[in-house]
Amino acid sequence: MKLLIKNARVIDPKSKTDDILDILIEGNKIAKIDNNIKDNDADVFDAKGLVATPGFVDVHAHLREPGFEYKETVLSGSRAAAAGGFTTVCCMPNTKPVIDNQGVVEFILAQSKKAGLINVLVIGAITKGSKGVELSEISDLKDVGVVAISDDGNPVSNSEIMRRALEYAGMLDLPVIAHSEDTELSAGGVMHECYMSTKLGLKGITRVAEISMIGRDIELARYTGAHLHIAHVSCRESVNLIRDAKKSKVNVTCECTPHHFSLTVESLVDYDTNAKVNPPLRDIDDLKAIHDGLKDGTIDCIATDHAPHAQAEKDVEFDCAPFGIIGFETALALGITNLVEKGILSLNQLMEKMSYNPCKIINIDKGYISVGGEADITIFDPNQEWKVSLHNILSKSKNSPFIGKTLKGRVVLTIVGGKKVFAA
Amino acid sequence: MKVWTKKDLVGLEVLSKKEIELILETAASFREISTRQVKKVPTLRGKTIVLFFFEPSTRTRSSFELAAKRLSADTLSISTSTSAIKKGETLKDTMKNIEAMQVDAIIIRHSASGIAQTLANCMGPSIINAGDGCHEHPTQGLLDIFTIKEKKGRIKGLNVSIIGDIAHSRVARSNIWGLKKLGATVTVCGPRTLIPKDIEKMGVNVTTSLPQALKNADVINILRIQIERQKAGLFPSLREYAIRYGVNREKLEQYAKDDVLIMHPGPMNKGIEITPDIADGKFSVILNQVTNGIAVRMAVLYLVCQSHTEVVEQEL
Numbered sequence: 198m199k200l201l202i203k204n205a206r207v208i209d210p211k212s213k214t215d216d217i218l219d220i221l222i223e224g225n226k227i228a229k230i231d232n233n234i235k236d237n238d239a240d241v242f243d244a245k246g247l248v249a250t251p252g253f254v255d256v257h258a259h260l261r262e263p264g265f266e267y268k269e270t271v272l273s274g275s276r277a278a279a280a281g282g283f284t285t286v287c288c289m290p291n292t293k294p295v296i297d298n299q300g301v302v303e304f305i306l307a308q309s310k311k312a313g314l315i316n317v318l319v320i321g322a323i324t325k326g327s328k329g330v331e332l333s334e335i336s337d338l339k340d341v342g343v344v345a346i347s348d349d350g351n352p353v354s355n356s357e358i359m360r361r362a363l364e365y366a367g368m369l370d371l372p373v374i375a376h377s378e379d380t381e382l383s384a385g386g387v388m389h390e391c392y393m394s395t396k397l398g399l400k401g402i403t404r405v406a407e408i409s410m411i412g413r414d415i416e417l418a419r420y421t422g423a424h425l426h427i428a429h430v431s432c433r434e435s436v437n438l439i440r441d442a443k444k445s446k447v448n449v450t451c452e453c454t455p456h457h458f459s460l461t462v463e464s465l466v467d468y469d470t471n472a473k474v475n476p477p478l479r480d481i482d483d484l485k486a487i488h489d490g491l492k493d494g495t496i497d498c499i500a501t502d503h504a505p506h507a508q509a510e511k512d513v514e515f516d517c518a519p520f521g522i523i524g525f526e527t528a529l530a531l532g533i534t535n536l537v538e539k540g541i542l543s544l545n546q547l548m549e550k551m552s553y554n555p556c557k558i559i560n561i562d563k564g565y566i567s568v569g570g571e572a573d574i575t576i577f578d579p580n581q582e583w584k585v586s587l588h589n590i591l592s593k594s595k596n597s598p599f600i601g602k603t604l605k606g607r608v609v610l611t612i613v614g615g616k617k618v619f620a621a
Numbered sequence: 622m623k624v625w626t627k628k629d630l631v632g633l634e635v636l637s638k639k640e641i642e643l644i645l646e647t648a649a650s651f652r653e654i655s656t657r658q659v660k661k662v663p664t665l666r667g668k669t670i671v672l673f674f675f676e677p678s679t680r681t682r683s684s685f686e687l688a689a690k691r692l693s694a695d696t697l698s699i700s701t702s703t704s705a706i707k708k709g710e711t712l713k714d715t716m717k718n719i720e721a722m723q724v725d726a727i728i729i730r731h732s733a734s735g736i737a738q739t740l741a742n743c744m745g746p747s748i749i750n751a752g753d754g755c756h757e758h759p760t761q762g763l764l765d766i767f768t769i770k771e772k773k774g775r776i777k778g779l780n781v782s783i784i785g786d787i788a789h790s791r792v793a794r795s796n797i798w799g800l801k802k803l804g805a806t807v808t809v810c811g812p813r814t815l816i817p818k819d820i821e822k823m824g825v826n827v828t829t830s831l832p833q834a835l836k837n838a839d840v841i842n843i844l845r846i847q848i849e850r851q852k853a854g855l856f857p858s859l860r861e862y863a864i865r866y867g868v869n870r871e872k873l874e875q876y877a878k879d880d881v882l883i884m885h886p887g888p889m890n891k892g893i894e895i896t897p898d899i900a901d902g903k904f905s906v907i908l909n910q911v912t913n914g915i916a917v918r919m920a921v922l923y924l925v926c927q928s929h930t931e932v933v934e935q936e937l
Contacts, residue, residue, distance in 0.1 A: 392819035396634070398734035398756030398791060401818060467742070468735035513711055514733030516754070 199223050201236050205244035210549035211565035222572040225614035251552035251564050252284025252573035257500035264293025269505040269593045271308035275315045277592035279619035281525035282575035282608040290322040291350040297322040297333040302341045314618045318344045323362045327351040339369050344559040347374035360417050367423030374426045377410035389462045389477040402477050404432040411435050415442045427451040429502050431476035433486035440495040450558050452500040455531040456522050458487050470511045470518035472598040488541045498554040501528050505594030523592050527599050533606030572615040581607040625924040629741040629748040632757035633798035647920035665694035668926050669724040672698045675731040681751050685728050688918035747925040755789045762795025764917040768910045777804030782834040784810045785844030788817040792886045797823050810834035814855040835876035842884040846894050869896040882906050
């Protein structure tokens with residue numbers, strides 16, 4: 198089977214390509230990239246006016262299976278991811294049971310194979326049951342394909358355990374993804390601590406809960422030499438700490454989410470539980486710092502932290518609602534609307550932070566378009582405006598603060614291994 | 622002519638100065654009803670008002686119930702122990718069921734900040750906030766302002782100090798919004814651990830010194846201190862709190878004005894935040910607050926129920 202993409206604006210950050218080209222896909226590989234390719238046997242897709250780029254890679258998502266299938270499944274999450282242009286998604290281990298052994302990893306990979314849509318990669322738990330007490334069998338996890346370890350959602354409080362996790366994972370060349378949060382400092386908090394939390398009468402989470410733990414984790418990474426990847430950076434001082442750590446050659450990378458580069462605490466003014474997220478939405482100064490971090494490369498990549506929750510769970514008292522925002526289907530449009538259109542990143546830089554850079558972080562050979570490479574390609578219209586609505590979200594859960602918002606940039610076709618997995 | 626158009630009373634933050642004044646004027650006209658032999662007028666005859674209290678309350682609940690009854694409304698009282706909440710139904714589902722019984726207004730008290738706003742956004746009947754978490758307690762704020770105005774003749778230009786656990790107080794927030802809109806100068810005072818982040822942006826002065834808060838104050842509103850806050854590490858002991866922030870005769874005589882008003886939203890911890898002689902003394906208007914609470918709540922019920930009727934008639 199052959200697929201010929203005609204007249205696309207091909208953006209490939211790795212080779213610094215940005216040209217109008219044709220791409221010929223044969224089987225699961227890219228066979229040819231050139232001007233005016235002709236192939237009578239190929240199925241032709243005219244991509245005039247559209248961008249073709251390496252498929253997006255998300256290093257931080259929650260697919261909820263096993264255990265929370267009412268929120269999302271590997272299948273429903275894969276559909277949503279494909280609709281958002283993601284060809285590879287890494288799922289976090291806070292499932293039930295926790296992904297702390299080979300059995301659960303193999304189950305998820307089997308579910309993904311059955312779904313037959315995108316590449317699902319698995320992130321294993323740092324500690325057994327994500328309880329923060331004993332290390333998981335990390336080497337065993339790596340043997341079945343785990344690409345990183347993390348106790349996302351249940352941050353490792355014990356500094357000794359975090360140190361040993363970095364040492365052990367470092368030995369295996371696995372990155373440790375840190376959800377850096379001092380859970381005693383943030384206990385009971387439901388939003389960013391600021392004037393807004395005072396006005397709303399909600400318990401705040403101070404930035405210090407994040408900054409202090411990022412500081413600890415950076416020092417442990419410096420000491421152990423292991424690769425530390427810091428998840429969902431939310432405030433200025435965090436960006437500053439990471440920038441300084443990189444300057445002094447600490448092996449640290451980090452991500453930010455579309456909601457943290459798009460929104461501030463003002464989104465909570467009407468107690469919208471769909472904007473309740475951890476780390477919380479901060480203020481305008483933090484937003485600017487995140488933009489600066491994206492611009493100067495301190496922030497390596499964009500990750501969605503896609504965190505589906507059922508409507509009944511979000512439709513409750515603000516204090517009781519779970520933290521989390523879905524992210525697959527709005528990530529590209531938020532990047533274009535809030536970063537590219539505002540001159541913070543070029544489209545090429547945005548693509549780099551959504552495809553090539555995430556692959557470097559988890560050490561996978563993807564995220565670029567080249568002859569002989571895997572045909573994971575996303576084609577999108579950078580100019581199409583669309584309104585996010587309950588009806589056009591494919592994810593099983595609809596917990597998005599962007600519902601009702603008009604955004605720019607929409608995925609038209611997602612190709613994984615040469616196969617069309619989403620077509621608008 | 623002043624017209625009330627709001628379906629709900631969620632808080633004083635969202636009210637204009639004119640709207641607050643309208644409630645106070647309406648309350649003044651209702652005040653006399655409670656002094657009659659027959660304490661009842663037919664104003665809200667045929668209206669159904671639900672009191673939904675998810676937190677224990679004696680004062681506020683009795684006050685609302687009497688206010689509704691003196692306006693001839695039918696009332697239904699529901700408390701957590703008898704509700705479906707414990708059977709796994711969400712609050713919204715429960716409220717939707719109440720709404721389906723075609724009631725006109727729901728008075729709600731709940732420990733979750735924001736719940737009144739959330740329900741107001743999705744429910745047809747009027748929602749009246751009787752205290753939501755640490756957010757607002759608008760009728761308490763209104764009755765405090767009503768009482769100050771009654772005793773001092775004005776609000777504009779007065780110095781009002783609020784003493785205690787500002788961080789967790791919905792009473793403080795409603796007082797601040799209301800008093801600021803009517804032109805008072807407000808000072809909040811308490812240990813640093815009980816002063817919430819950036820509260821000065823609400824337009825108040827902040828001090829951790831009780832003498833500072835007492836000086837020049839025309840009104841001192843003393844908040845209840847809860848023992849749970851001590852257990853949460855917010856202050857060392859009730860003993861130390863009483864010494865540093867408890868209002869007693871010596872401190873008043875040393876620092877306060879001769880005609881100061883002492884207020885407390887109740888229930889009081891006598892001997893901790895306020896000494897009994899002050900609570901029951903000549904400066905105290907604490908029981909006037911309770912009396913005025915009924916008139917203020919009658920005014921609120923009347924105004925929101927009227928607005929609701931008009932809206933419905935327009936729709937028909």
